[in-house]
């Protein structure tokens with residue numbers, strides 16, 4: 130479904146992604162782990178066309194999206210939940226779902242609100258007034274309402290209280306049960322491993338390890354070397 134083939138990405142003269150390859154099959158939850166600053170968000174931005182790769186290739190289904198516009202990539206069906214949530218502070222929850230709704234897929238605003246009962250109960254609240262956890266739910270809801278074939282979530286647990294992390298986990302579990310394909314970028318190892326089918330670890334702009342969650346749990350050396358745990 131998503132095939133990233135040896136991509137190289139720069140910010141100006143800074144050489145960030147130094148040959149990254151990653152595969153995600155339909156219905157898979159793939160976790161991308163790695164310390165702060167190793168290039169995870171840059172990879173998300175390269176997939177979304179925000180910071181395009183200057184070498185290598187990204188295929189989404191049979192489409193080459195390496196140098197497609199961000200707008201086209203979103204239209205093709207990749208839903209993006211950016212790091213730091215980036216909700217529209219002056220729109221309420223209902224308005225978020227209205228302005229981003231697209232297609233006639235399974236995710237209608239009503240279905241999405243069934244998935245996020247906390248959002249339904251605050252439907253008229255401005256996003257800027259919501260807690261961090263609620264904003265994260267809203268960012269995920271906003272991505273889902275576009276009916277994406279693939280959901281790309283960049284550190285959704287960042288800054289959330291344990292209770293909200295559990296709520297978010299339930300949502301991811303139910304998306305996964307429904308057959309969703311998700312690329313989950315995380316720093317919280319235990320959270321990611323609960324939902325992932327396969328794990329990629331990044332370090333200094335490269336994928337340095339690929340394994341199953343069970344293999345990673347049984348591998349203290351890799352955890353210590355690349356994840357600092």
Ligand SMILES: Nc1ncnc2c1ncn2[C@@H]1O[C@H](COP(=O)(O)OP(=O)(O)O)[C@@H](O)[C@H]1O
Pocket residue numbers: 140143145163164165166167168169170171172
């Ligand atoms: N807009 C930018 N311009 C220049 N360098 C950047 C920019 N954004 C990130 N970087 C650098 O790119 C590297 C990778 O950052 P990032 O992809 O955000 O890592 P991660 O998401 O894994 O924490 C870091 O060294 C960071 O300082």
Ligand SMILES: [Mg+2]
Pocket residue numbers: 169170171212283284
């Ligand atoms: Mg990041």
